[in-house]
Amino acid sequence: MSSIFWTRTSNIEPEIGGSAVKHYIIRGGVEGKKRLELLGRAMWPTTSRALEWAGLSRGMTCLDLGCGGGDVTYELARLVGPEGRVIGVDYDEVKVDLARKGASERGVRNAEFRTLDVLTWDEASRYDFIYCRFLLTHLKDPLDALRRILRALRPGGVALVEDIDFTGSVNHPPSAAMDTYVRLYRAAAARRGCDADIGPKLYVMLRDAGFPSVEFEIVQPAFASGECKQLAAITLVNIADTVLAEGLASREDLDDAIEEFGRYTDDDRTIISAPRVFQVKGRRA
Secondary structure (H helix, E strand, O other): OOOOOOOOHHHOOOOOOOOOOOOOOOOOHHHHHHHHHHHHHHHHHHHHHHHHHHOOOOOOEEEEEOOOOOHHHHHHHHHHOOOOEEEEEEOOHHHHHHHHHHHHHHOOOOEEEEEOOOOOOOOOOOEEEEEEEOOHHHOOOHHHHHHHHHHHEEEEEEEEEEEEEHHHOOEEOOOHHHHHHHHHHHHHHHHOOOOOOOHHHHHHHHHHHOOOEEEEEEEOOEEOOOHHHHHHHHHHHHOHHHHHHOOOOOHHHHHHHHHHHHHHHHOOOOEEEOOEEEEEEEEOO
16 A cells, blocks of 8 residues: 555554543544545545535634644635634644644644534634534534534524535445445444434434524545545554454454555556535524
């Protein structure tokens, strides 16, 4: 596998807990941030269009909920301009510290980063725009989080949520390694009480949370070449801790699946998509 993110699971020790959100299934810290940077590049063409569709504009006060390493936060700060303000929050202190450093290096002065656990977060009527991507899928009670988002919006404020439908992953030609990846990811999420297929449910969930106006779009980035094609195989590596800790595969079988998926990914005659992504916007009355 050509990616710089490759590491054998023989160098990975299974871990349970150790974070503010113990059911998060993807590796955090520095390695997790590298994956998020690649994810950000893969998703930015569709995310940027969604931000425009949702009405993000200059001068807004924004929250990037579950900001990871800050890749979208920096873009939000650019789009709202110096008269606007963006706060990026995440439970992973390592990623938050790296996001702060990145903001300083980029000269981003209208964004700040805070360590925060969404499970205990509670603000009222503070933001014009709240964005979260691939966060609700990792929460045991996403409806509660959506209610918190609604409370934190000012009247007329907008929330934009992007989240996955893992069953919608696409590849060709058929691959046992891809099938293993999808199966292990969905099983790991289920073991931690999370939902890898939350995307189609979001429209009704936002309605149930109290948003009076809800709209959605569906997008699905797919790749035949380039660094973004590596994203699925890298994600398999980054869920190895959880897969091993939950007993979903042996270390040997997981190593074999990762190596096979790496070969499949590097084949220039294969195509691999991200999971199907639902982009849902809700407006507070």
